[in-house]
Amino acid sequence: MxxxxxxxxxxxxxxxxxxxxxxxxxxxxxxxxxxxxxxxxxxxxxxxxxxxxxxxxxxxxxxxxxxxxxxxxxxxxxxxxxxxxxxxxxxxxxxNSSVNEIASLEAKHILPGSDKATLTLPDGRVISLDELTVGTFGQESGNQLIKDEEGSLVYERSPDSGKLFTENNYHTLNIPKGGQYRLTLPDGTRAWLNSASSLTYAVNHFEQERTVTLAGEAYFEVKSDARKPFRVITDKQTVTVLGTKFNINSYPDELGTKTTLVEGSVDITANKASRSIRLSPGQESFVDGSGLPTVRQVETGQAIAWINGLFRFDGNTIDEVMRQLARWYDVEVVFDGMPPTDKLYGEVNRNTTADTPLELLSFFNFKHHVSSVNGKTRITITNH
Structure with a gap:
């Protein structure tokens, strides 16, 4: 035929x-x-x-x-x-329908990630936020710690609370693999954290310093304050903004750090660059191992698809795709041979079991096998 x-x-x-x-x-x-x-x-x-x-x-x-x-x-x-x-x-x-059928049946048992996080306080205490009920659950550094009806972490403070503490008191929000979480910082800035990410910030004097340290991926909607810029520090760069919406992907297992600007403007200062660069909406900077930034025009929807509950691929390689899946489903991914350089395209709901995005791979002639190795779920990918 x-x-x-x-x-x-x-x-x-x-x-x-x-x-x-x-x-x-x-x-x-x-x-x-x-x-x-x-x-x-x-x-x-x-x-x-x-x-x-x-x-x-x-x-x-x-x-x-x-x-x-x-x-x-x-x-x-x-x-x-x-x-x-x-x-x-x-x-x-x-x-090879028999292989895929077996793998798909097993993949149906791999659940998607969910809202889960821990909050580490200055005295070393660790609070599991996903286990808390809605309402105020603590008082720290002049801030009320609240879990709101959406399940996110919110800081509310009195106007003079910062005067009560002379040294910075740092909180760290940790998101495990298979998790995601939202928070509202003391200045009103909102942040969404993706799987395997963390955000560290001083909760007292925050309005004056407005600085956070990020590992992993986060999307920010920064509260505008022309007098006090908001800064995001990662291992390769510092992003400085006044009021804007942007996404930063700084996972250590990626090829570099991506900063994608949705709205407003941001200045990117790479650690090894002699000067900063300014992004306009629709632009994305990339800082690779050389430490020097490059800028390109992008469709920003791909960068922020994850906060809308989607995986979106637009010319991504299979290893890029599987790194996202590994973090979200908390699985180990291995390749049978070298990962090919084929480009993948598509959009899949994140809030489904793993068989749904794995089914997408079959359309591009990739086969998968699911197994358990030392109690850890492993997905093996092959294209032959």
């Missing part, structure tokens, strides 16, 4: 109501992309006719899962990948 025949056969199966959810997803993506395709190309013209028939004759099926596999691909790329998927689905020689 030729590739064109496989496509036509898939459309007929859709019309007959015999498609699987994954096959139906492919057809739905074709339908969304055909308006931008060229007229006069036989296969595209036939697709339009068949899809029109499908959309007008088939009764609405059950709601799709919130997986937009190819939303950010051009229509031509969607068709190219979809053809590859069709070949994989219908060619029993190239498919």
């Amino acid at each position: 030729t590739e064109d025949e496989k496509i036509r056969d898939l459309l007929k199966r859709y019309l007959a109501g015999k498609c699987t959810d994954a096959e139906r997803e492919i057809v739905d993506q074709w339908y969304e992309s055909t308006d931008n395709q060229r007229v006069g190309d036989t296969i595209y013209d036939e697709m339009r006719e068949d899809l029109y028939t499908i959309r007008t004759q088939v009764s609405p099926h059950s709601p799709r899962r919130s997986i937009r596999w190819f939303h950010y691909l051009s229509a031509a790329a969607v068709l190219t990948i979809a053809i590859g998927v069709a070949i994989k689905l219908y060619d029993p020689i190239s498919s």
Whole structure:
């Protein structure tokens, strides 16, 4: 069967109501992309006719899962990948369904991350925030510590509370793998922390210093104060802002530190750079091992997809994708051979079990196997 025949056969199966959810997803993506395709190309013209028939004759099926596999691909790329998927689905020689079926069943038991964090106080006490009920749970350095109805940590203080303490009293918010958390700092700045991250800050005199130290990834919405800049210190740079929205990814296992500006402006001072650079909305700086920053224009939605409950990939390599999954699902990831450099595209809900994003990988011809090694869940990735 030729590739064109496989496509036509898939459309007929859709019309007959015999498609699987994954096959139906492919057809739905074709339908969304055909308006931008060229007229006069036989296969595209036939697709339009068949899809029109499908959309007008088939009764609405059950709601799709919130997986937009190819939303950010051009229509031509969607068709190219979809053809590859069709070949994989219908060619029993190239498919290894038994391996993927076993892995998918096991992956369904890998739960997604959730709101969890610990707060380390100046005297060494550690408070598990996810175990607390809503309300005030402590008084520290002139601040009331509150867990609000959204489950986030909020600092509320009296105007003169900073005068009671001469030395900085540091708090550290630690997010484990498989966790995420939100907090409102004493100056009103809001921060979202991703898995395997930590934020350290002095809770007294905070309005005067407005400085935090970040390891991992966080998104900030900084309370504007033209007289007192807000600073975020990481291992490779310092970000200085007045009032803005931005994301910093500074995980030690990534290739460098990314700062993505959503709104406002920020100054980036790399540790090894002779001068700072200023970002405009839609720009992203990258500080690699050389310690020198580079700037590029980006679509900021990818950088902050995680705070909206999504994984979003736009030309990421498989090892970049799996590092995100490893942190969120608290698993170990290994590759059978060297990780390939293929680019992956797609969008997947983070609040699902691991089989959902792993299913995405199968569309790019990556196989996975789930096992337990010394009590730790391991996902092995192969593309052969």
